[in-house]
Amino acid sequence: MTNEADWIRMARAGDQSAFGRLVMAYQTPVYNLAYRMLGNAAEAEEAAQETFLRAYTNLRSYDPQRRFRSWLLSIASHYCIDRLRRRRITWLPLEDEIAVAGDSTNRLSSSQSEVAKISLTSGSPNPEAVVAEREREAYIQRLLAGLSPTDRAAITLRYWNDCSYEEIAETLNLTVSAVKSRLHRARRALAETMEGETDYAL
Amino acid sequence: MRCEQAGEMMSAWLDGRLDSAKIALLEDHLAGCSACQAEWRRLQALDRLLISAPMVRPPVRLRVQVMARLSRRDQARRAIIGSTALALGTVALALLVLAPALLGLLDVTGVAPALISGGPATVAQLLTFTGAMGRALLVLAERFAAPLACLSLCSLAVALALNRLWVGAVRRVRAAH
Numbered sequence: 001m002t003n004e005a006d007w008i009r010m011a012r013a014g015d016q017s018a019f020g021r022l023v024m025a026y027q028t029p030v031y032n033l034a035y036r037m038l039g040n041a042a043e044a045e046e047a048a049q050e051t052f053l054r055a056y057t058n059l060r061s062y063d064p065q066r067r068f069r070s071w072l073l074s075i076a077s078h079y080c081i082d083r084l085r086r087r088r089i090t091w092l093p094l095e096d097e098i099a100v101a102g103d104s105t106n107r108l109s110s111s112q113s114e115v116a117k118i119s120l121t122s123g124s125p126n127p128e129a130v131v132a133e134r135e136r137e138a139y140i141q142r143l144l145a146g147l148s149p150t151d152r153a154a155i156t157l158r159y160w161n162d163c164s165y166e167e168i169a170e171t172l173n174l175t176v177s178a179v180k181s182r183l184h185r186a187r188r189a190l191a192e193t194m195e196g197e198t199d200y201a202l
Numbered sequence: 203m204r205c206e207q208a209g210e211m212m213s214a215w216l217d218g219r220l221d222s223a224k225i226a227l228l229e230d231h232l233a234g235c236s237a238c239q240a241e242w243r244r245l246q247a248l249d250r251l252l253i254s255a256p257m258v259r260p261p262v263r264l265r266v267q268v269m270a271r272l273s274r275r276d277q278a279r280r281a282i283i284g285s286t287a288l289a290l291g292t293v294a295l296a297l298l299v300l301a302p303a304l305l306g307l308l309d310v311t312g313v314a315p316a317l318i319s320g321g322p323a324t325v326a327q328l329l330t331f332t333g334a335m336g337r338a339l340l341v342l343a344e345r346f347a348a349p350l351a352c353l354s355l356c357s358l359a360v361a362l363a364l365n366r367l368w369v370g371a372v373r374r375v376r377a378a379h
């Protein structure tokens with residue numbers, strides 16, 4: 001039976017079908033990271049595609065001693081962090097800042113419609129539960145949007161990719177103690193935002 | 203224990219990275235600090251919310267699109283390499299075929315006198331030198347006309363053979379996918 005190391009070796013030799021296996025195996029963690037980082041399905045899909053293309057191009061620089069998942073998630077995180085930083089620059093030119101601040105309700109509803117498009121893995125047949133789940137999704141994405149790109153990456157890796165502190169540190173090029181303090185800072189900020197909202201607090 | 207330290211420990215506890223001795227310390231602190239109790243409740247509520255959010259399913263087309271983009275990129279790269287090789291080969295071949303004619307052009311003796319009468323002495327000297335070189339090369343070219351023609355034919359044959367090999371390799375790569 002072919003294992004991951006063989007797929008990587010074959011993909012490095014130019015075997016695209018072996019790389020296809022790797023895409024199949026890792027598309028869910030990569031896509032979930034991108035989705036929680038960028039907040040919408042369309043950008044997440046583009047980011048996931050870009051991550052795999054970059055991985056294929058740079059496969060020769062991959063160190064087999066490292067976990068392949070961490071290496072892939074590192075490419076995805078850095079791509080998403082860059083994208084969020086660029087978004088911040090292009091979305092908020094000075095003259096639009098007030099208009100955007102006053103338009104937060106519209107932004108929320110557009111993010112809700114984006115969330116409505118994605119398919120959740122715990123598919124529930126009950127329509128009320130579906131609506132509640134979508135509302136919760138939109139709420140979580142809005143909470144995450146308040147974090148800095150790197151804090152957002154740390155929280156996403158911790159909660160949706162089930163990464164250890166060591167793996168988060170490796171993925172984001174941070175020390176373990178920096179990961180610890182970033183997670184704490186991010187959680188505190190998220191919890192404070194949450195406290196102001198009655199629906200999900202406590 | 204300071205409240206800031208307690209806060210970091212709460213976060214570590216949520217991540218399962220706090221040993222029982224430290225948990226006991228934190229619990230002692232929580233028992234006597236209402237501010238930290240409130241923060242602990244907030245952090246637990248947040249933790250429950252984030253844990254309850256499921257993984258999202260990537261679109262089915264994701265893998266297909268990645269593979270399509272990869273093969274488009276590879277095709278574009280092969281086309282660039284192929285066309286560059288073809289262009290360089292053609293230029294090399296053209297130079298070989300046109301070499302006798304180019305060497306003939308260097309024989310500027312018929313044009314030189316007019317330039318010498320109008321131009322400065324340096325230009326005249328340069329032209330005389332070029333003319334002499336041209337004549338020498340022409341003599342060489344005349345002498346080696348047959349070998350040059352032979353070389354042109356050989357390089358044409360080599361270029362055609364390389365082209366066939368390249369086309370064959372591209373076909374094999376396509377068939378493999």
